[in-house]
Amino acid sequence: xxxxxxxxxxxxxxxxxxxxxxxxxxxxxxxxxxxxxxxxxxxxxxxxxxxxxxxxxxxxxxxxxxxxxxxxxxxxxxxxxxxxxxxxxxxxxxxxxxxxxxxxxxxxxxxxxxxxxxxxxxxxxxxxxxxxxxxxxxxxxxxxxxxxxxxxxxxxxxxxxxxxxxxxxxxxxxxxxxxxxxxxxxxxxxxxxxxxxxxxxxxxxxxxxxxxxxxxxxxxxxxxxxxxxxxxxxxxxxxxxxxxxxxxxxxxxxxxxxxxxxx
Amino acid sequence: xxxxxxxxxxxxxxxxxxxxxxxxxxxxxxxxxxxxxxxxxxxxxxxxxxxxxxxxxxxxxxxxxxxxxxxxxxxxxxxxxxxxxxxxxxxxxxxxxxxxxxxxxxxxxxxxxxxxxxxxxxxxxxxxxxxxxxxxxxxxxxxxxxxxxxxxxxxxxxxxxxxxxxxxxxxxxxxxxxxxxxxxxxxxxxxxxxxxxxxxxxxxxxxxxxxxxxxxxxxxxxxxxxxxxxxxxxxxxxxxxxxxxxxxxxxxxxxxxxxxxxxxxxxxxxxxxxxxxxxxxxxxxxxxxxxxxxxxxxxxxxxxxxxxxxxxxxxxxxxxxxxxxxxxxxxxxxxxxxx
Numbered sequence: 001x002x003x004x005x006x007x008x009x010x011x012x013x014x015x016x017x018x019x020x021x022x023x024x025x026x027x028x029x030x031x032x033x034x035x036x037x038x039x040x041x042x043x044x045x046x047x048x049x050x051x052x053x054x055x056x057x058x059x060x061x062x063x064x065x066x067x068x069x070x071x072x073x074x075x076x077x078x079x080x081x082x083x084x085x086x087x088x089x090x091x092x093x094x095x096x097x098x099x100x101x102x103x104x105x106x107x108x109x110x111x112x113x114x115x116x117x118x119x120x121x122x123x124x125x126x127x128x129x130x131x132x133x134x135x136x137x138x139x140x141x142x143x144x145x146x147x148x149x150x151x152x153x154x155x156x157x158x159x160x161x162x163x164x165x166x167x168x169x170x171x172x173x174x175x176x177x178x179x180x181x182x183x184x185x186x187x188x189x190x191x192x193x194x195x196x197x198x199x200x201x202x203x204x205x206x207x208x209x210x211x212x213x214x215x216x217x218x219x220x221x222x223x224x225x226x227x228x229x230x231x232x233x234x235x236x237x238x239x240x241x242x243x244x245x246x247x248x249x250x251x252x253x254x255x256x257x258x259x260x261x262x263x
Numbered sequence: 264x265x266x267x268x269x270x271x272x273x274x275x276x277x278x279x280x281x282x283x284x285x286x287x288x289x290x291x292x293x294x295x296x297x298x299x300x301x302x303x304x305x306x307x308x309x310x311x312x313x314x315x316x317x318x319x320x321x322x323x324x325x326x327x328x329x330x331x332x333x334x335x336x337x338x339x340x341x342x343x344x345x346x347x348x349x350x351x352x353x354x355x356x357x358x359x360x361x362x363x364x365x366x367x368x369x370x371x372x373x374x375x376x377x378x379x380x381x382x383x384x385x386x387x388x389x390x391x392x393x394x395x396x397x398x399x400x401x402x403x404x405x406x407x408x409x410x411x412x413x414x415x416x417x418x419x420x421x422x423x424x425x426x427x428x429x430x431x432x433x434x435x436x437x438x439x440x441x442x443x444x445x446x447x448x449x450x451x452x453x454x455x456x457x458x459x460x461x462x463x464x465x466x467x468x469x470x471x472x473x474x475x476x477x478x479x480x481x482x483x484x485x486x487x488x489x490x491x492x493x494x495x496x497x498x499x500x501x502x503x504x505x506x507x508x509x510x511x512x513x514x515x516x517x518x519x520x521x522x523x524x525x526x527x528x529x530x531x532x533x534x535x536x537x538x539x540x541x542x543x544x545x546x547x548x549x550x551x552x553x554x555x556x557x558x559x560x561x562x563x564x565x566x567x568x569x570x571x572x573x574x575x576x577x578x579x580x581x582x583x584x585x586x587x588x589x590x591x592x593x594x595x596x597x598x599x600x601x602x
Contacts, residue, residue, distance in 0.1 A: 008450065010395045011358070011423025011430075012457030016383035018355035018425075027381035031374075038369055099367065107365025110329055112355040112382040112425065 018112040028113060028121030033128060036091060045192065046086045046129060047136065054079035054137055057202060058144050069234070072144040076137065077229035078201035081164065083133035085195050085221060088126050088165045090188045093172030096122065097184035100176060105262050115262070126169060130161065149233020156231035156238055163245040164224035170252030171220075177260030195221040220248045280343045282307045282429055282460040283328055288337030290323055297323045299484040300337070305462055305477075310455040312471040313464045315481035316585050321464045322362060324481065325433050328462070329359060342429060355383070358427030360418045360435055368407040372398050372417045375406070376424065383425045392420040397446065411438030419447065423454075430454065430461045436470070448474065468578045472496075478577075482585040496580050503541040503548050505556065508566035510537040515563075523555045538569070548572040 018024075036042055058072040099105050109115045138146075171191075175184045196202050198212075199221025205213045216222050226241035283305040290298040298320045305311040315321050326332045327339055330346035330353065339346055344353045366375050376389035393402050396416040401409055409417065415438055422430060435451070436444045448470055455461055455474070465471060471478060472492045479489040488495055503524075511519065516530040516539065524530070524541050533540040544552075553570070560567050 008453040009457040010387050010392055011426055012454050012459050013426045015356050015428055016386045016425040019382055019384050024382050027378055031370075031378050034374075035367060035369060102367060103361065103363040103365035104367050105365075106331065106363075107359070107361060107421075110331065110354060110357075110359045110361070111379060114351055114354060 021117055024113040025117045025120045025124065028108070028117055029124040029128070032095075032121055032125035036095065036125065036129070039095075042091050042094070045090050045189075046083065046133065050079045050083040050086060050133065050137060051140060053082060053196075053202060054140055055144075058141070069149065070145065072141050072146045073149070073232075073234070076141045076146055077232050077234065078199065078225045079137050080134060080161075080228050081199060081221060081225040082195065082201050083137060084130060084161060084164045084224060085168050085192060085199075087129040087133060088168035089172040090192050091129070092122060092126055092169055093176045093184050093188045094181075096173060096176035097179070097181040100262065101181040109262060123169070126165060130165065134161070149235065151230070151235055152233030153231050156242075157228060159242065160224055160227035160231055160245065163242070163249045164220065164227075166249040166253045167220045167224075167245060168252075170249065170254070170256040173256040173260055174252060177256065177262075198222065199225050201225055218244055220245060220252075223248070280307075281305060281340070282309070282342060283311075283462060284338075284340045285324070285328065286338045288324070288327060288334040288339060290320075290327065290332065290335050297484055298327075298334070301481065301484065301486055302337075303479045303486060303489055305460060307460050308455075308458055309476045310451070310461040310463065310474055312475040312478045313462065313481060314466075314468070314471065314478060314581060315464075319481040319585070320484045321481055322433060325431060325462070325464060329357070329431060330354075355425055356428045358422035358425060358430045360415075360422045360430075360432045362433045362437075364406075364414050364418050366406045366414070366417065368405065370406055371403050372406070372409070372413075372420075373402040375417065376420060379421050379424050386424045387426060389424070392423060395450075396420045397443070412440055412443045415439055416443065416447070419450070428460060430459050432461065432463045432465075434465055435463065436465065436467055444470075468576070468581055472577045480581060480584050487584050488580075492577055496577050497547075501544045501547045503544070503552070503556070504533060504569070504571040505539055505541075505567060506569035507537040507539070507560065508568055511539070519556075519559055522559055523552060 019027075036046075054072075054075050058075045060071075096105070105115075105118060108118050172188065175187055179187070198205075198208075198216040198219060200216070201221065205216055205222060208216060217226075223241040223244040226236075227238050227245060230236045230238040230241075281304040283303075285304070286302050287300045288298055288302075289296070289300060301320065301324055303311075303313075313321050313324065323332065327334050328341055328346060330341075330350045333347050341353060342356055346353060370378075372393060373389065376392060380386040380389050393399050396419055398413060398416055398420065401413050404413075406414065406417075415435060419432070419435060422432070432451070436447050439447060444467070451461060451463070452474055455476075463471075463475070475492055477489065477491050478495060479486050480495075481487070511530070520528040520530040520541060520543075524544050527543045527545065528541055529543050530539050530541045532538065553572070556570075557567055
């Protein structure tokens with residue numbers, strides 16, 4: 001600045017140049033993670049509950065869930081699925097719904113960052129949380145004696161995580177973008193609880209009444225847990241659950257993109 | 264040259280592109296028409312105030328200019344660009360202060376300013392802005408715990424981070440205490456003097472009269488009047504309003520009217536205390552009339568404590584324009600008081 005500055009004219013003068021899109025997205029991602037870490041209930045649902053489910057159900061060898069082998073072998077895929085549901089749906093939906101009700105997204109949309117950097121940063125935030133969750137859960141499972149089965153496929157696990165994330169983030173944003181924040185808070189937590197039961201996460205689907213089990217196996221939580229179980233070496237054919245999961249990803253992702261309102 | 268003069272110069276000859284040009288925009292939400300043909304231009308370097316009652320369409324107009332909404336019909340150009348199509352290019356040059364703050368309840372002023380500062384390569388320093396808007400003491404307080412005025416000041420600081428060419432302020436002083444209002448008014452005036460173009464919506468008509476180069480009054484989705492504050496208030500019968508240190512006897516009031524205002528003038532009480540207005544003047548008040556009034560008072564040992572020339576205040580003119588019922592009531596009360 002060549003002109004003399006006083007505090008009166010802070011904000012006047014040659015306009016500042018915008019930062020790169022990547023720099024803005026990264027700044028927003030860090031902010032997203034910082035705010036997420038500050039929400040105690042969010043830490044509970046994204047980290048404590050999935051880890052607790054893994055530890056408790058592995059230790060006490062309860063009915064077990066999707067997959068075969070030792071209790072920890074059976075519990076790991078479901079607890080990762082639960083972690084994905086918590087990060088991509090519950091946490092994202094609640095944070096976005098409150099952002100929306102405070103006008104945070106609208107304000108950011110009018111800044112140089114714009115809507116695209118906001119969406120990208122929310123995606124990045126979910127990915128970072130999921131990576132930490134997966135490392136935490138695999139680490140805990142390994143400590144409990146888990147090893148990858150013979151047919152394990154990193155590619156399949158990643159495919160499951162990506163499709164599952166798109167499906168659940170789509171559902172989360174569909175809720176966040178259309179309902180009141182308080183309603184999203186209640187509904188996201190209810191769906192999280194339902195996922196525990198209908199996802200074959202704490203007990204196998206075949207313990208449910210026949211018709212319920214059939215419907216549940218076509219829903220995203222069970223499809224995700226199933227793909228992850230096969231990917232972690234539980235054996236079986238992943239084609240059907242992958243197709244189901246991909247279908248939900250397209251439908252829920254598409255609906256969210258069409259129905260989401262910024263304000 | 265004042266910006267108002269620049270504005271009138273810009274309409275003839277090789278005019279620079281207006282900072283904002285809104286041409287017969289229409290907007291309806293469902294069957295409810297919000298804007299029905301709004302047009303106005305804001306010239307570069309000008310402070311333009313958009314006035315109107317709640318529900319007149321001010322915020323909708325501003326949001327169309329900001330690119331948040333698309334007009335159903337009509338054209339909008341901001342710094343020569345289309346706010347919806349060219350949003351990415353436009354947003355770095357615009358500083359926004361929305362009516363709803365748009366800040367997460369759990370974050371602090373310092374965090375929010377630092378976040379938004381990272382959207383620019385060479386922004387104003389967040390710490391300097393915190394001090395400038397007097398938020399130093401509240402820098403680490405969660406947004407939820409800030410007062411209404413503190414939230415508004417944070418919002419203003421955010422708008423200034425990128426040294427915007429165009430500043431759009433939607434009711435900037437709402438919820439501020441008198442001291443903060445004063446400081447904000449000074450800051451807006453300083454920015455305007457430094458060359459920033461400012462579009463302002465407000466209900467503070469006194470501020471507008473002092474600050475604005477030009478004004479448009481919006482009512483029920485239409486511009487019902489526009490021009491400089493002087494143009495808006497200047498129309499109509501000339502009158503002089505004043506307040507004295509002591510009340511006048513009726514005979515003195517009549518003598519004053521004859522001595523200062525000439526034949527046909529009359530002085531009548533206007534409101535509580537020793538407030539008067541002189542009407543029936545043959546011409547608009549000039550320096551000679553002011554000198555005569557002051558001299559007449561001095562001879563009698565009266566102190567002239569307030570003096571206002573012209574037809575009426577912007578507030579009176581505004582009420583005439585937008586609130587026929589309210590204005591009629593006010594006039595009725597005035598006529599009774601005068602009788």
